[in-house]
Amino acid sequence: MSQFRAAFLVAANDFAGCTPLVLCWMLAFLPIVVVLALITSPLLAQNPPVPPPDESNYVGVDVCQGCHEDSYNSFMKSAHAATLKSKSAATRGCEGCHGPGAEHANAGGDPERIERYSGVKADVILARCGRCHDRDMGKPHTDAHLSCLTCHSPHHSRPRTPLLVKPAQELCRGCHATVPSLGAHR
Numbered sequence: 810m811s812q813f814r815a816a817f818l819v820a821a822n823d824f825a826g827c828t829p830l831v832l833c834w835m836l837a838f839l840p841i842v843v844v845l846a847l848i849t850s851p852l853l854a855q856n857p858p859v860p861p862p863d864e865s866n867y868v869g870v871d872v873c874q875g876c877h878e879d880s881y882n883s884f885m886k887s888a889h890a891a892t893l894k895s896k897s898a899a900t901r902g903c904e905g906c907h908g909p910g911a912e913h914a915n916a917g918g919d920p921e922r923i924e925r926y927s928g929v930k931a932d933v934i935l936a937r938c939g940r941c942h943d944r945d946m947g948k949p950h951t952d953a954h955l956s957c958l959t960c961h962s963p964h965h966s967r968p969r970t971p972l973l974v975k976p977a978q979e980l981c982r983g984c985h986a987t988v989p990s991l992g993a994h995r
């Protein structure tokens with residue numbers, strides 16, 4: 810503190826005859842401001858205000874492939890292979906639908922540590938598929954608590970396009986005596 814006091818007194822004294830007084834004092838303290846700026850600027854540069862998003866919980870499709878060859882193959886043959894181009898790990902490859910997989914993979918494949926689909930309620934499925942898709946299945950099917958997976962299957966579809974669990978006519982006939990118009994969503 811004493812250096813600052815001395816600097817203040819020297820500055821005040823040197824500029825005693827200077828006018829306007831406020832401007833002179835500002836000039837006197839300019840070197841101190843410059844030095845402080847020089848000291849702090851590298852620190853600020855090392856700590857950018859917005860940290861990059863944490864993607865360390867995601868391992869990527871190649872790691873999953875190592876233990877799940879069949880799931881990988883059906884994924885690669887489906888329209889969902891397009892998600893590999895996504896810039897965000899949260900919407901890329903397997904983890905776009907199964908969530909971050911690092912814990913699961915590191916635990917040798919602990920099935921409790923990955924988003925599974927068996928025994929999962931319709932609203933959870935809608936939320937997961939809804940990360941990328943419109944969740945609107947149309948009012949009748951929503952009210953009847955159908956889910957996307959009533960009709961679609963990412964890994965076990967036949968025909969492959971558009972990932973239906975059964976050929977469309979057969980699928981609808983499972984619940985409808987007469988097959989309504991084929992637009993199943995609206």
Ligand code: HEC
Nearest residue numbers: 870873874877880881884889902903906926962963964965
């Ligand atoms: C579009 C969403 C989606 C993507 C992408 C996806 N899965 Fe799945 N996964 C599912 C769903 C839904 C099920 C339940 C079975 C079904 O409907 O096909 C499932 C089931 C599984 C199963 C259980 C076994 C089975 O076939 O039912 C494994 C293992 C699995 N996925 C691994 C993977 C791996 C590995 C990848 C990436 C190569 C991947 N999944 C990509 C949605 C997805």
Ligand code: HEC
Nearest residue numbers: 868872873876903904907910914917918920923924925926
């Ligand atoms: C070290 C090997 C290993 C790796 C890596 C791995 N898994 Fe698994 N995974 C397993 C094992 C073992 C199981 C439990 C047995 C089973 O269901 O196949 C399992 C189970 C699962 C299940 C539950 C299957 C069900 O019954 O519903 C899903 C989904 C799954 N893995 C997806 C993934 C995804 C996605 C990745 C990449 C992020 C991944 N796994 C990476 C070994 C692995």
Ligand code: HEC
Nearest residue numbers: 888891892900905906937938940941957961969970971972
């Ligand atoms: C990470 C983003 C993402 C998630 C999550 C996702 N999808 Fe997709 N889905 C896509 C993309 C991208 C396409 C390809 C769109 C295109 O080709 O225009 C696609 C295409 C589809 C298609 C059309 C397939 C075809 O052959 O034309 C169906 C059906 C589908 N998804 C169902 C689902 C279901 C069901 C879920 C939830 C289990 C799901 N998706 C989750 C990104 C996603």
Ligand code: HEC
Nearest residue numbers: 938942943944945946955956957959960971977991992993
């Ligand atoms: C009652 C069965 C049924 C349900 C439930 C259903 N779909 Fe579909 N979906 C279909 C059929 C049938 C087609 C093909 C429609 C066509 O070709 O006109 C289709 C087509 C699609 C397509 C490709 C065409 C497009 O619209 O881009 C996507 C993506 C899709 N569904 C996603 C979903 C998602 C996500 C859900 C859950 C929110 C869902 N579907 C629920 C039957 C269903």
Ligand code: HEC
Nearest residue numbers: 949950953955959977980981983984985989990991992993
């Ligand atoms: C899991 C059973 C189930 C399947 C599979 C299913 N639906 Fe439905 N659907 C329902 C229920 C329940 C309702 C509401 C009650 C009703 O109107 O029959 C409904 C209502 C509808 C309606 C409005 C009511 C009407 O009759 O006009 C349309 C349109 C429709 N479904 C089309 C389809 C089409 C297209 C498919 C095949 C791609 C399909 N559904 C597959 C259960 C199903």
